[in-house]
Amino acid sequence: MKRFRRHGQESQRDRLKQELFQFSKTVEHGFPHQPSALGFSPSLQLLAIGTRSGAIKLYGAPGVEFMGLHEENAAVTQVHFLPHQVELVTLLDDNSLHMWTLRAHKGLSELLEIGRFTLTGPPGAPPSVTRVTAVLAHSSGELLLLGTEGGHVFVVEVPGFRELEERNISLDQVSSSVPDDYIGRRNLEHVEALQENPVNPNQVVIGYGRGLMVIWDLETQRAVQHIPATQQLESVWWTEDGSHILSSHSDGSYCRWSVGGEDSKDEEEKSDIPYGHFPCKAISKIVQLPTANGPPFLVFSGGMPRASYGDRHCISVIHSKTHVALDFTSRIIDFFVECPSPSAHCDPSALVVLVEEELVVIDLQTEGWPVIQTPYLVPLHSSAITCSHHVSSIPLKLWERVIAAGELQLTHYSKKPWPITGGQNLAPDPPQRDLLLTGHEDGTVRFWDASGVCLYPMYKLSTAGVFHTDTDPNDNMNQGTEGEWPPFRKVGCFDPYSDDPRLGIQKIHLCKYSGYLIVAGTAGQILVLELNDEEAEQTVEAKVVDLLQGQEGFRWKGHTRLDVREEPVLFPPGFQPFALVQCQPPAVVTALTLHSEWKLVAFGTSHGFGLYDYQQKNNVFVKCTLNPSDQLAMEGPLSRVKSIKKSLRQSFRRIRRSRVSNSFPLQEANARLEAELAEMELAPVQRKIEARSSDDSFTGLVRTLYFADTFLSDSSHNTPSLWAGTNGGSVFAYMLRLPPVEHRTDEPITAHPAKEIQLMHRAPVVGIVVLDGHGAPLPEPLEVAHDLSRSPDMQGSHHLLVVSEEQFKVFTLPKVSAKMKLKLTAIDGSRVRRVGVAWFGSSRSEDYGESGLVVLTNQGDVHVVSLPSVKMQVQYPCIRREDVSGIASCVFTKHGQGFYLISPSEFERFSLSTRCLVEPRCLVELPAHSASPTQHRPQPDGATSAHRYTHFTVISHINSKYS
């Protein structure tokens, strides 16, 4: 009977679990890793990006995004939308073609793969015959023309991928009609480009690698005209009125050919090498667009003088007398020019460029061609992300102030709205305002609006201004002198090179109620910042804190402290530093917390921890946790890994510095890295089984710090307290005595050691939480004061939850005795990597919810552990266990969601909650008026095969240099 009832309770609990928890990966934020192809549909106003890992991502208006993944693990080399359709075709590295569609289902669109196709040649033919090199989606929406390496053009009916053999354009048919005087007639090489005549859908131009272009009539199945270019062909563009064809070539030249009637003589109207005199690199793609009244826009990529600027990634825009060479910081994948309406009679509005590390959109209608801030696809890694911090439910006031500060930083951006507007975002407005803060290697902190599907940049804080660094702040921005040729202009924000790694941000803590922000970095610096709407010139007072506390015989071999600017520094509106703590030795800050009500900051490094009073700008106390017998394993594998990393970084820096002179051989660096990696892998894979001892290294490293108002000495008086947990399984508790509010500025704060717990299993302490009388975690500072949280229950007895890497353990307070525990490592061998407290609302009843611990293990699994009973609730696999950086980057929200890096540039968002779910919900429909093909230019998909050739040129460039 008893057993029966218990069973009933368990099933009830199971049902409740289903109402509280569910796991899903909802959306990927940031910029796709290793993009390899770009496509654009003018009719749908959708942008498509294919990646080297076989992902295809579609973006429209902010919030409209889709993602698909090819089963084959092959790079996407081309993406083409079918004109006026909701279908798109992708070409993969393995020569397979895939048809995708946006299918509406229950009012929402989803991206589905509906077909795949691989060209089959005649039996016995070499594979090159069917190797696709150029794709043209015909404006009829029914035909796909596939140019191949063998020089043939295959015609395929879509969407069903039916080969129309009788319409194929074989090389023989073409070469028979080539004029006898054409030098390269014996070998036309592969099909490099396919373009449709904008005014006559029956005509296509086939560009062969050797240079020859043939205008072919699809109806009559014969060549109309031959264009005998003699340079290696890179790309072809047919002007909007059908009267001219532009061709670009590998020697950095482009030619304009007039397209006449059948009898007219082929004529090279104009040929130009824009950056001529000396040998130039190839122009990989050329586009010309008309304006309503005035000269056209000419846009081309590449063509730089090989010797002096061959390593620049440039797109040149020429309009009337204006000529700019946009200089990107990473390799150009592809670009297209967006026109506001599909009709040809208006000026191009924006140039959209996909480079390897970011998407840059340039406003062509505003004077000076400013950049338009992208609402998505923002490169999170413009400097490498070193840490992240999430704050839920930001008060409106703070939100608006951060936005206002951020807007002032956007002065050099265009005011134009985002030009890509496809689809409707049907997602409900986010229920709350969430901030994601990312710390970067260059000392910046970026604020992201993480409320919805688009991770939108709000504000950027730089901490470098507080310190003297050897970098010249104008290093990247100086544009060269007047009259420089080519007229370079740096665009894009991807700049991964940090000149002083000490500036790197390691820990961030923001109090959303008071607007205080603390930021800690690699060289032991802790900055306290305050939000100020006005700019201010102030000196930042530095306080050096010795964490060794007189420990002798210790020599710090690492970096030195950062030099603080002693003169007043002008800080722009936004978060402005007013206090600075510098740890000595200047080791990386490993733990940080802030209590804005008490105006206290606690910080920890591998040597100890301290408490800083930012009201009085005074350090309250320091505790050294360093174990004197700790050898710190500095000469061990850690330093080895570091030395590789360091040498790599130096190599990259040297490459960057020598961009012009190209003195550093890249291959050499790569070879050295490979050799070192191979050496490391030679060590046999075996693991030592040894109990942890107090002599292990880094036992003194402070892993977690926590402020709590709880019962530390007796069960009737609660006092402020500070808790610290170390790598060696120690927990230190300090009782704090705060002066009354009216004497807060003049009376000192005192701290007394109250308790010290040594966990016998000695695993690193990764989290400390105090639970109130109801078993709920104590609220954040100021949360109760702002009426946003129920006051904690101070009547019942409090409990201390200590989370180590191996166990969850609940102790009673004030007398610390073990009450409950949950072992993790001893049972299944996984260890806690990240832990957070989250609130889970029930999906069934509005008013029911529970607090729980969200845990990520080193196996990449996420668990929810109940509070206060520490029972395992649910477990889901989330991250691959090999993805160490993904696991290390994970951050949890207070409402059961989380983020982790799936690449240096992308966050994956996941949710454990049934109630809090942020995922794209959008609908894409064909515009009614463009359902039928019209006479206007069916702007061919912006993307052609430019990427492949930029790739080739890079290789040939390197070869020519070192062979």
Added chain:
Amino acid sequence: MNKNHRVPSNRSLSAVEVKSKFGAEFRRFSLDRSKPGRFDEFYGLLQHVHRIPNVELLVGYADVHGDLLPINNDDNYHKAISTASPLLRLFLQRKEEADHLAFGTDSLTRKKNTVLSAVLLRPDPNRKKPPVIISLPKDFRPVSSIIDVDILPETHRRVRLYKHGQEKPLGFYIRDGSSVRVTPQGLEKVPGIFISRMVPGGLAESTGLLAVNDEVLEVNGIEVAGKSLDQVTDMMIANSHNLIITVKPANQRNNIVRSGGGGGGAASGSSGRSSDSGASYYGYSSPGGIGAAASTPSHIIQNFHPEELESDEDDEDLVIEAGGEAELIPCAPSASYSMPSLPRYEPHLNLRTAAAASTSSISINANGTLPTSASSGSLGNITSTTPSPDRAMERRSLEEDGTVITL
């Protein structure tokens, strides 16, 4: 002497009459058979009744066969009380004078009186001394044992390593490998975890129960199949204070060949610790209740007393209160320590004395050894910047080059 007892036999059910001899003096008192208490209380009682509070004693008793056996822990104390019929005869010796060689199991072959008189009456200088003195009986403690032989297949061996606060390293390495299994489809290669190396002088090597290339099948009752090398490593380290590993020895020639009787029916042998094989305990080993929720297959056969599981050493986290008192946190519900406890209590006692001696700097080495200059965790005057002199002396020169550790 046997005739001297005057206790009616009907009283022996509840009380044990004790006759204790120290030197030439006798003391008589009685103990409650059902509630004998702990050994250390008993030890104190003996010192009290003999009025020798500061004398280190060796306690021995005469068992039913007349063997002189030691009493030095709870287990043998309880044994002595329960088997006393009805009189418990105790013989106390000063530790420094003790002739501990008189204890022995081979005393069965001798005559009772000879044994006792050998101890008590005739300290014979001409008696043959053995070549080496191994240890005092009170220092005997298990370092390893083979357990569950009655329920495991003959090809497997379940080894328990006791790592109670001693310096000796566990001392072995594990690696990935593959083993061959017989399946209905034939032989199949499956991945497995193997012992790859023994640390010379380590606990594992010194027991002789584990060897290189032994396949590890379970760790503390949990199968390792399907787990990665790192997971198994972490499991072993997490259980290192009381590690029980089930191996399939590479060398199968040393296995005991048993007749085909029921495994469980085999009489539990006269191995050192009867508690290990005396009662089979099948069940989940999860004191924290994780077993049900975790996805691990719960094919777990355990053969230890539940209280042994509860008394994991890691329950005894060390708490230092501000006043300078150090105490072990008792396991809240059950405070039973079933492992031979004396070596573990010792650090506890020492800690107290250390704490009393120095108030400015309390050093606690949680390994349970005496605080040394190299210990961690001092909770003292936080503003004090002067290091204690002995620390400074022994400290080696530390260096650090500031590697960025990403956590």
